[in-house]
Amino acid sequence: xxxxxYSSGARLYDALSAxxxxxxxxxxxxxxxLDPRPGERVLDLGCGTGLNHALLDAAVGPDxxxxxxxxxxxxxxxxxxxxxxxxLRTVRLLEADATELDxxxxxxxxxxxxxxxxxxxxxxxxxxxxEAWRRALAVARPGARVAIVDMQxxxxxxxxxxxxxxxxxxxxxxxxxxxxxxxxETGARGVSARGLRGGHxxxxxxxxxxxxxxxxxxx
Numbered sequence: 329x330x331x332x333x334y335s336s337g338a339r340l341y342d343a344l345s346a347x348x349x350x351x352x353x354x355x356x357x358x359x360x361x362l363d364p365r366p367g368e369r370v371l372d373l374g375c376g377t378g379l380n381h382a383l384l385d386a387a388v389g390p391d392x393x394x395x396x397x398x399x400x401x402x403x404x405x406x407x408x409x410x411x412x413x414x415x416l417r418t419v420r421l422l423e424a425d426a427t428e429l430d431x432x433x434x435x436x437x438x439x440x441x442x443x444x445x446x447x448x449x450x451x452x453x454x455x456x457x458x459e460a461w462r463r464a465l466a467v468a469r470p471g472a473r474v475a476i477v478d479m480q481x482x483x484x485x486x487x488x489x490x491x492x493x494x495x496x497x498x499x500x501x502x503x504x505x506x507x508x509x510x511x512x513e514t515g516a517r518g519v520s521a522r523g524l525r526g527g528h529x530x531x532x533x534x535x536x537x538x539x540x541x542x543x544x545x546x547x
Contacts, residue, residue: 352379354477354529355448359383361520361533362473367391368443371434373426373464374398374450378407378419384446385416394418395438399425426450426460434467441469448477451508461511468536474516475533476509478502482526 359380364370364387372380375396384394396419398404404421411419420437424430435441445468451457461476468474481504509532513519516534523530 350525351449351529353524354531355380356383357522357524358446358448358475358477358531358533359387361531362444362446362475364388364392364444369393369438369440370395370444370446371438371442371464371467372396373445373447373460374454375407375421376400376403376450378410378416380446380448381407381411381416381419382414385411385414385418388418390417392418393420393438395420395422395434395442397422397424397426397429397434399423426454426463427456429460429463429467431463431466438467441472442467443469443472445472445474446477447475447508449479449502451476451511452478452502452504452506457506457508458511461508465515465536470536471538472536473533474512474536475531476512477529477531478506478508479528480504480507480530482528 364384366389368388369392370384370388372384372394375381375398378396381394381396388394394416396404396407398407398421401423404423407419407421410416422434422437424433445464447461447464451460454460465474479502509530512532512534513521516536519532519534521530521532
């Protein structure tokens, strides 16, 4: 059911997802900490309508590449329109279920291994987030910079808005108990942790080991 809600809501996603008042800060925080550089290759896992792409395109410049991967043709169509509207020439799109991502196909689309991997508000809607993240890391080079942004129930005084948080998460079928950012905490070094919007938004940014075990057995 999450898959159907995600795809069928593509045309309304940007309007109904509370992007600007709530969720955009997670994207901007993660991308600023990742610090994509001119000429680098970025994998945007579960890119949706391409809300990360303008920031990533500006950062990597004309010699870089941004690959948005998503299982929904409807979401990718919206991302494609966004790229055309704003002239995002580095953006490439690949329709694929992240849990079945072909590593060689992703690297070919990027023009090489990823220097940066980012997943924003997407792993928590996947059937097997650990497998999706494993495949994403297999696309990356050793020492790549990685980020996960996802959601949980707000805490402290922010609990008053928990019903709204659950409603926004439910729109895309997200699991607020998934805590997908823990995969960075256990698999990367130099991890930076941020909790935003009363802890509802969790941002983790880190660096892969220089010799990554994800390269040993590529799917």
